[in-house]
Amino acid sequence: MTVNTLSVEQYQQIKQSGLDKPQLTYNDIAPVLKQHQQNPLFKFTQLGQSALGTPIWQIDIGTGPIKLLAWSQMHGDESTATAALMDLLNFISAAEQKKWRDTWLNEVSLRLVPMVNPDGAAAHTRFNSMGIDINRDAKALQTPEGQLLMQVAKDFKPDFGLNLHDQNRFYAVGDSNKQTTISVLAPAFNDAKDIDAPRKKAMQLIGDMADLMAQQLPGYLGKYDDTFSWRSFGDTFSGMGISTILIESGGHPADDNRQVARRLNTQLLVMSIESIGSKAYQRQPLTAYQGIPFNRSDAIKDVLIKNLGISVNGHSARVDLALELGINNSKPARIQDIGDLSIYSSYHQFDASQLVYQAGKTYALTKKLKLDKTTYLQLLRDGYSHFSGDTKLIENQTDWPVVFSNKGLNSAYPMRYQQATFLLATAEGVEFALLNGQLLALTQARLLYANGR
Numbered sequence: 001m002t003v004n005t006l007s008v009e010q011y012q013q014i015k016q017s018g019l020d021k022p023q024l025t026y027n028d029i030a031p032v033l034k035q036h037q038q039n040p041l042f043k044f045t046q047l048g049q050s051a052l053g054t055p056i057w058q059i060d061i062g063t064g065p066i067k068l069l070a071w072s073q074m075h076g077d078e079s080t081a082t083a084a085l086m087d088l089l090n091f092i093s094a095a096e097q098k099k100w101r102d103t104w105l106n107e108v109s110l111r112l113v114p115m116v117n118p119d120g121a122a123a124h125t126r127f128n129s130m131g132i133d134i135n136r137d138a139k140a141l142q143t144p145e146g147q148l149l150m151q152v153a154k155d156f157k158p159d160f161g162l163n164l165h166d167q168n169r170f171y172a173v174g175d176s177n178k179q180t181t182i183s184v185l186a187p188a189f190n191d192a193k194d195i196d197a198p199r200k201k202a203m204q205l206i207g208d209m210a211d212l213m214a215q216q217l218p219g220y221l222g223k224y225d226d227t228f229s230w231r232s233f234g235d236t237f238s239g240m241g242i243s244t245i246l247i248e249s250g251g252h253p254a255d256d257n258r259q260v261a262r263r264l265n266t267q268l269l270v271m272s273i274e275s276i277g278s279k280a281y282q283r284q285p286l287t288a289y290q291g292i293p294f295n296r297s298d299a300i301k302d303v304l305i306k307n308l309g310i311s312v313n314g315h316s317a318r319v320d321l322a323l324e325l326g327i328n329n330s331k332p333a334r335i336q337d338i339g340d341l342s343i344y345s346s347y348h349q350f351d352a353s354q355l356v357y358q359a360g361k362t363y364a365l366t367k368k369l370k371l372d373k374t375t376y377l378q379l380l381r382d383g384y385s386h387f388s389g390d391t392k393l394i395e396n397q398t399d400w401p402v403v404f405s406n407k408g409l410n411s412a413y414p415m416r417y418q419q420a421t422f423l424l425a426t427a428e429g430v431e432f433a434l435l436n437g438q439l440l441a442l443t444q445a446r447l448l449y450a451n452g453r
């Protein structure tokens, strides 16, 4: 069993404030980097800059013979581990951690490269500013960011590499209904997925990670798809003899900004430094790695509305609806699937077995409308679910979503890929309104779940 040096309580003390956000940009981490830059424990070097000119830093810590490289956010919209690297800097530099630091500073040389893709981060996109997926540029090396990462690997010659990403929130662990909050992989270096000495070491260190996860959050660790990906950095580094580990941060119930995965990343980083320094990982059998269940894709839905009554040309049915939310209003919430969806689990579930679908009417705005709770509820009871006309005419005094559509969202029955805005009624009238994926209970005058996952 792995020693867990960074407890949850300690983590709360060193957790960097201001980073509990869905998306981090360079401006979010620049003050944290600046704060640590003068610390003699850390050696900051500007590696270079992104295509659009934002600095990319490397931070060296320790003088030991075993070298560990960790980099984050080569996909701009995957910032969870960048926050974890800031937390790690706080933990390493904490005055009360001197004794802990002294156990490994002479054993390990740690090099961190946070936010490899600051341009993609600023644009909230996976790609760099040239539209290239940096993690498919390991062979072509046409992006300045990818070139820098390869240069680091060639100059530093790390023994271990931690490749830190986010994965979508719809994966489950194996056959379970649990979200994959963390997934790991020792990437293959060829199609045969051969295991050479460096890959074996990566698998053994993952064995220690599995122990930590079993202790911290049992059941939420999955293994990422291990198909060889020739153009990717992890697989390429693996082929260069670096013991490479992919760590993917995923979703968790009631955790929109992946703060659970962030904390686990920090704990995994701390543990990895220790395990590499003490060579503890060498005790792990490969069966520990092999026993981690694979990620199951598209297993978890954002919202499941169960057993809603619908009628199409006289054919009545009770169906389940799966909704996909547009996180942070990035896009409209949509109906993703219809039918018997009993094989899926979800972040939010709603029993509609007493309710039937009712198309909402369009309320055409002609003059100013003050939308307080009473007025809004009355409109919904009268069968309106959305508005058309000049959006500026509405003054929304509630914190409920207001849906606009000039085309109208009046389909007589739910349809795939349609925006998730309609009414749910009994014989007595409208009881619930689905407003861009958010369920409003009319009698309670409240949303049933917060925006997000």
Ligand SMILES: [Zn+2]
Pocket (backbone or CB within 6 Å): 075, 078, 165, 166
């Ligand atoms: Zn990624």
